[in-house]
Amino acid sequence: xxxxxxxxxxxxxxxxxxxxxxxxxxxxxxxxxxxxxxxxxxxxxxxxxxxxxxxxxxxxxxxxxxxxxxxxxxxxxxxxxxxxxxxxxxxxxxxxxxxxxxxxxxxxxxxxxxxxxxxxxxxxxxxxxxxxxxxxxxxxxxxxxxxxxxxxxxxxxxxxxxxxxxxxxxxxxxxxxxxxxxxxxxxxxxxxxxxxxxxxxxxxxxxxxxxxxxxxxxxxxxxxxxxxxxxxxxxxxxxxxxxxxxxxxxxxxxxxxxxxxxxxxxxxxxxxxxxxxxxxxxxxxxxxxxxxxxxxxxxxxxxxxxxxxxxxxxxxxxxxxx
Ligand SMILES: O=c1[nH]cnc2c1ncn2[C@@H]1O[C@H](CO)[C@@H](O)[C@H]1O
Numbered sequence: 001x002x003x004x005x006x007x008x009x010x011x012x013x014x015x016x017x018x019x020x021x022x023x024x025x026x027x028x029x030x031x032x033x034x035x036x037x038x039x040x041x042x043x044x045x046x047x048x049x050x051x052x053x054x055x056x057x058x059x060x061x062x063x064x065x066x067x068x069x070x071x072x073x074x075x076x077x078x079x080x081x082x083x084x085x086x087x088x089x090x091x092x093x094x095x096x097x098x099x100x101x102x103x104x105x106x107x108x109x110x111x112x113x114x115x116x117x118x119x120x121x122x123x124x125x126x127x128x129x130x131x132x133x134x135x136x137x138x139x140x141x142x143x144x145x146x147x148x149x150x151x152x153x154x155x156x157x158x159x160x161x162x163x164x165x166x167x168x169x170x171x172x173x174x175x176x177x178x179x180x181x182x183x184x185x186x187x188x189x190x191x192x193x194x195x196x197x198x199x200x201x202x203x204x205x206x207x208x209x210x211x212x213x214x215x216x217x218x219x220x221x222x223x224x225x226x227x228x229x230x231x232x233x234x235x236x237x238x239x240x241x242x243x244x245x246x247x248x249x250x251x252x253x254x255x256x257x258x259x260x261x262x263x264x265x266x267x268x269x270x271x272x273x274x275x276x277x278x279x280x281x282x283x284x285x286x287x288x289x290x291x292x293x294x295x296x297x298x299x300x301x302x303x304x305x306x307x308x309x310x311x312x313x314x315x316x317x318x319x320x321x322x
Pocket of ligand 1: 172
């Protein structure tokens with residue numbers, strides 16, 4: 001029997017990553033969602049290390065029942081020159097804490113095949129929360145013409161809508177990581193919600209929040225206090241702030257509770273070359289252009305424009321300290 005309180009099934013596509021670790025733990029502490037798998041991708045670390053970290057985080061959480069499917073090692077156009085943000089997250093992606101290797105192994109199935117098969121088995125029921133470059137999602141779209149229809153929603157952390165990027169003034173890191181894949185996802189016709197850094201830069205975990213995490217007895221709070229040191233140091237150096245941006249947790253929360261953000265809707269295209277490679281442009285449909293453009297007849301997506309930041313930070317703190 002359909003049940004209104006049935007948890008929403010989510011797959012987290014992730015490149016752990018310090019804020020990825022926070023988002024994964026947050027999901028595991030959120031009764032509104034059931035994590036049915038993690039799929040891995042390069043971004044904050046290379047894919048092999050992302051898989052190792054995903055398995056490790058599930059072991060820390062005592063949730064080795066959740067499968068991990070390894071994703072692509074190259075971009076959609078088979079590019080191997082990847083931009084890895086180890087300077088943000090530490091060489092191991094998790095704040096250089098010398099964690100032991102995990103015992104678990106990933107599935108034989110690739111991330112894209114896992115996404116395709118799960119969406120096919122549960123049409124309209126699964127939300128993908130995509131926290132890294134969008135290669136796996138684009139591969140799933142290319143692998144199965146029905147995927148965009150079968151997947152319930154794709155909530156993605158990516159883009160810098162009408163603000164500067166964080167890789168360079170044009171581009172946000174996840175879109176810059178694979179702009180071709182991002183353009184495939186944005187134009188696929190799937191139900192997409194993009195949460196960009198125009199929104200996530202408002203959701204800040206302060207030094208005093210970190211102290212509260214440190215003094216909490218919670219298992220996740222203790223773990224995160226350790227790995228957050230490197231993330232704080234990077235923000236202090238790059239942004240001259242004493243807080244850190246909660247990118248991935250904000251996207252995860254938007255998937256759990258859409259009322260945390262307000263959105264606009266329009267066609268999004270991604271610049272795939274030149275000095276603005278990775279730029280996300282939203283066509284808000286306010287003007288009807290006389291001529292056909294690259295934005296004509298493109299399905300619309302939702303783009304987050306505001307966030308209830310105090311409520312988002314409180315949810316992160318309450319759930320991670322529990
Ligand atoms: O300055 C940066 N350069 C590259 N990646 C970053 C930076 N800051 C954060 N992230 C990572 O990229 C995503 C948000 O764009 C987040 O997953 C974050 O961990």
